[in-house]
Amino acid sequence: MAETLQALATHGHREFYEGEIGRRLAADVQAKGGSLSAEDLSAYRATITEIARTPYRGGGFYLPGDLTAGPTFADVLSRLGAGEMTGAHQPDGQSFGAYADAFAGAYRDRLAGMGDNEAPHSPACTTHFSVVDRDGNMVAMTQTLLSVFGSRVVSPSTGLLLNNGIMWFDPEPGRPNSLAPGKRCLMNVCPVIGETADARFAIGASGGRKIMPAVAQLSSFLIDFGMDLDAAFHHPRIDASGGPAVIADEALSPAILAALAETRRVVTAPRTVYPNSFACPAGVMRRGVENFGASEIMSPWGDAVAEPSGAGDPS
Template identity: 30%
Template sequence: MRIFFSRLLICTVLLFLPLPGFAAEQQPPPGAAIASAHYLATAAGHEILARGGNAFDAAIAVSSTLAVVEPISSGLGGGGFFLLHDAQTGNDIFLDARETSPIAATKEKYLTADGELDRDRATNGAWAAGIPGLPAALVHLATQHGRLPLSESLAPAIRTARDGFPVYERLVKGYSSRQAVMERYPGTRAVFLSSGKPLQTGDIFRQPDLAATLEQLAAKGFDGFYKGDVANKLVAGVNAQGGQWTAAELAAYRVKIRSPLRFRYHNWDIVTAPPPSSGGIALAQILQILEPYKLQDMDETRRVHLIVEAMRRAYRDRTFYPGDPDFVKVPVKLLTAPDYAAGLRSGIHPEKATPSTALSGQPTPLEDEETTHFSVMDGEGNLVAATQTVNLLYGSGLIAPGTGVLLNNEMDDFALRPGTPNAFGVMGYEANAPQPGKRMLSSMSPTFMISNQKTAILGTPGGSRIITMVLLGILGFDNGLGAQDVAALPRYHHQWLPDVIDTEPEALSQDAVMALRKMGHAVTVPAENKDGAASSHSWGNLQTILWNRAAGTLEAGSDPRHDAGKGTVILKSDKQ
């Protein structure tokens, strides 16, 4: 059995299914495609499509199954963003299921006696957790967009939580790095130490309490999680660890329906995440700065120099302006205007790096496993790009006893101490300060790309690097690459502060690194790290779909950097 599952673990993403529903004059996709980070989540989506569900029903199945099999990355105790396209109406919808700040979580609660940021409180345990949004998103998808009852779309996740799945290496390594925190809490120990010792690769991980919570959600919808027995256990579990949640604020949580951010790049319409994500604004700025350049005709050094300078300027603005638009006025129109991008472009020297205003002195920690992304297209042309998270590895580490729900640590994404970098080395100020019910700033950037011949879906985890990974994916599709090649592209990143180009191993040639340094860029090359720092490994987990409408082909790409369920499964469509 273990050998069977280990073989399945290297397979996941592309499923083609003929589905009815297109009008005769419309051109349907040649099937359906799902790209996710785990084969069981992809299989769950396939199962729901086969039962007659649409992309939105499949998204519920994929999302909830990822919540079971990737507790290191996401879960019912976290939140996410869902970018939707309804093929029948032609509407694009941004479903904001970001966590919200509890009423008691003021800035002062996260400071030490000498006024410094209390990093432990910001990232571990009860005070680190925002009010979860993912369960409300699943209910909304089912009631407003799906065809099947929520209970049917959640059935694969319930089954997987109850019966278990084989533990893979990434879960074990992540647990090892967070073990001291997770074993502080009785509810977490009960789940992860059920046999008296930490899980090992190949063990079957069963989560009966999580299955029961999912069953309550399936049976009662919103009230099954945000009210009643589950809600009472969540409040009790948080407050037992010193937190101050109330039943009323859980019951008051609501998803937000927002208009996606839209802009043009070359021949593409880009549809992406608006605030409280910073991703869409940054992508619009970077791509509009780069618009006049023929990047594909440049040598590596000049191309990377220009892209990095555009990144630098966008991340500088990210520090000061974006936040929850329900609480602060975000100058989206100004920040995404082509004229504003032209002004930023005019300050780029073609041969010299622009020094960032100041250096924080903080390295940029990696996040490649603490968030997850999936992409779905059904046979009617409905699209879903979804990125969901619990923030850092295993979130806050706290499971409320009796729920199986691992809570997020998204409060660290607020500017808890203005001007102090968070766990990802990015800073913020008053626009992203916590207030009761406010949503913390995010980099999650689920994105659609539409040209007159092609439609693409992409997104990734990666903390502050999400934006630059999606950016490089967009540039890859623009350069004619296929879905798998885009998922495999080498990655580099600059975020204004610290003032350094961070790279994956061998992402840039040695000649380009030397030339960039001569231009004044600081470049971190992982092979040069003497202490085996975290930046020596690769980033992200990009999941992509590409529908070439002109050629009538459909493909999906799953990031080759991780082996927990990646690969390609192709079931040919009957449509010819």
């Protein structure tokens, strides 16, 4: 893998698709009985799309489009924006009910019209990182192998661990997300950059379908309730990502849990290292000239790192 990374650094990303790396990768896959060819790799082209700003109350969001969870996130914003988020400095039972209803409705539309063949709580192997530099430039990036260790196949000639992203497709033909040649699949990644009245932030997460509800709640905490990044990441959340019940952090107050349970099936779960009942987010924020970073408080795989600049400003 070290040699592969060095070759990519020297020759550029097309080396992966058209160079010796691509040829070795295709040969390894075919040696294991797969059908990937060097021609398949050389024909691949990534697309760069314009990102429109989606307004929300006093702020707004820049969301990924197409087959990510960005359109579903926008659907949730529309549903939340139609009502009032109640609670002084943090969401109350009514607000968490609004979250649950918005997630449930948005996922019904997503799975009916866009398709998704992934089980709601299958183990995932996704990485998200958010970065802000000393000038306030931000990146929110998510990459994934899909399941834990992807396909569990390593290309011996390149050292690359292969994903099993074909699992994202619906195996039955004639559906919105059905497998077909040259077709892109629906996926759950949801990196966002958002704006409040006085700050900007970049947030994303790992966790399959649980990603979008986590990112949406954190974004709402920041905009609707004026939390700082630390308070938002420490606040309990729920998950309602298409399963039969709302999964609620057992640290939520009895009053909030009771309000959620009035019209919904609710299952409480601890926010712990494993099993992961909630997504694992990471985010950065910039207010004025000061930068902040946070990661999931219970994850041993999550880190927040600051590098001081020569002038003493956070970078």
